[in-house]
Amino acid sequence: MASRLCSLLVRMYFSSGKCFIYLQNSIPPCSSAIWHTSICLSSSNSSSYLAGSTRKCHMAEDDEIFGGTYNITLLKQTCRHTEVIEKYNKEMQKLAERLMRLKLLSLGLAGGFRNTTAVLQLNSYPVCPEPDRAMGLAAHTDSGLLTILHQSGAARGLQLLHSDRWVAVPPVRGALVVIVGDLGHVLSNGRFKSVVHRAVVNRIHHRISAAYLCGPSPGVRVSPVGNPADRAYRAVTWREYLGLRAEFFDKAIESIKINTDTEEKNGNGTGCCCAKQQNIAVCM
Ligand SMILES: O=C(O)CCC(=O)C(=O)O
Numbered sequence: 001m002a003s004r005l006c007s008l009l010v011r012m013y014f015s016s017g018k019c020f021i022y023l024q025n026s027i028p029p030c031s032s033a034i035w036h037t038s039i040c041l042s043s044s045n046s047s048s049y050l051a052g053s054t055r056k057c058h059m060a061e062d063d064e065i066f067g068g069t070y071n072i073t074l075l076k077q078t079c080r081h082t083e084v085i086e087k088y089n090k091e092m093q094k095l096a097e098r099l100m101r102l103k104l105l106s107l108g109l110a111g112g113f114r115n116t117t118a119v120l121q122l123n124s125y126p127v128c129p130e131p132d133r134a135m136g137l138a139a140h141t142d143s144g145l146l147t148i149l150h151q152s153g154a155a156r157g158l159q160l161l162h163s164d165r166w167v168a169v170p171p172v173r174g175a176l177v178v179i180v181g182d183l184g185h186v187l188s189n190g191r192f193k194s195v196v197h198r199a200v201v202n203r204i205h206h207r208i209s210a211a212y213l214c215g216p217s218p219g220v221r222v223s224p225v226g227n228p229a230d231r232a233y234r235a236v237t238w239r240e241y242l243g244l245r246a247e248f249f250d251k252a253i254e255s256i257k258i259n260t261d262t263e264e265k266n267g268n269g270t271g272c273c274c275a276k277q278q279n280i281a282v283c284m
């Protein structure tokens with residue numbers, strides 16, 4: 001069901017004249033542009049859901065493109081697609097919550113997440129005449145708890161960094177890829193690793209992917225499960241973590257590492273989604 005909805009969503013958007021897709025980067029020598037569109041899905045109400053996109057665009061530092069205010073009017077033209085997005089969001093939310101519950105269970109905790117924030121990122125990688133000289137999406141980790149990725153069609157593109165080598169993750173019909181994000185890494189105290197990945201382009205196929213990025217509410221602190229004395233990372237909110245990524249790029253996770261001789265100064269204030277003891281729900 002979730003995978004079918006992903007396909008429907010992708011078909012719908014990329015057949016709609018890309019009326020609300022904005023340009024994020026265009027890397028020579030690709031003749032046509034690579035598009036990445038981020039949409040905040042977190043509100044159930046379609047108007048604030050559209051407003052949410054603005055915030056996400058700020059977070060993604062795309063304000064240079066639209067002068068600080070995302071083009072809401074263009075987004076509103078796509079309201080007829082709201083129903084499909086809502087359905088997609090509902091299914092993906094259920095799936096993300098289930099995956100998070102399983103992840104917590106494997107860490108010895110019975111719990112779940114409420115009030116998650118979700119962002120849909122639609123990626124379009126056109127055919128590239130010189131794929132060796134271009135990059136679709138540069139190497140990165142995702143910042144949230146987890147990402148559920150749909151790869152449309154048969155074209156390969158996704159690669160994971162494993163033991164210093166890039167390993168292709170070919171699309172499998174009906175299958176979704178689950179990627180652990182940095183906050184998922186922090187929450188598990190490093191037991192679930194956030195994986196470095198990238199997307200390459202190719203000479204023959206136009207490739208499309210849809211990434212559902214799931215995280216806590218932006219202001220909720222995430223801290224590692226388990227014994228406070230064993231925590232490898234300090235507590236951090238998603239908002240703060242995005243700031244650290246802007247400052248430290250791929251070293252952001254290192255920047256919240258606790259040195260053995262450094263005290264965890266942040267404690268477990270209210271709203272923190274660390275699980276303080278076994279069998280406590282992880283609430284946000
Ligand atoms: O297109 C892909 O396969 C990767 C997309 C991705 O990593 C992302 O949207 O964060």
Ligand SMILES: [Fe+2]
Nearest residue numbers: 140141142197
């Ligand atoms: Fe990613």
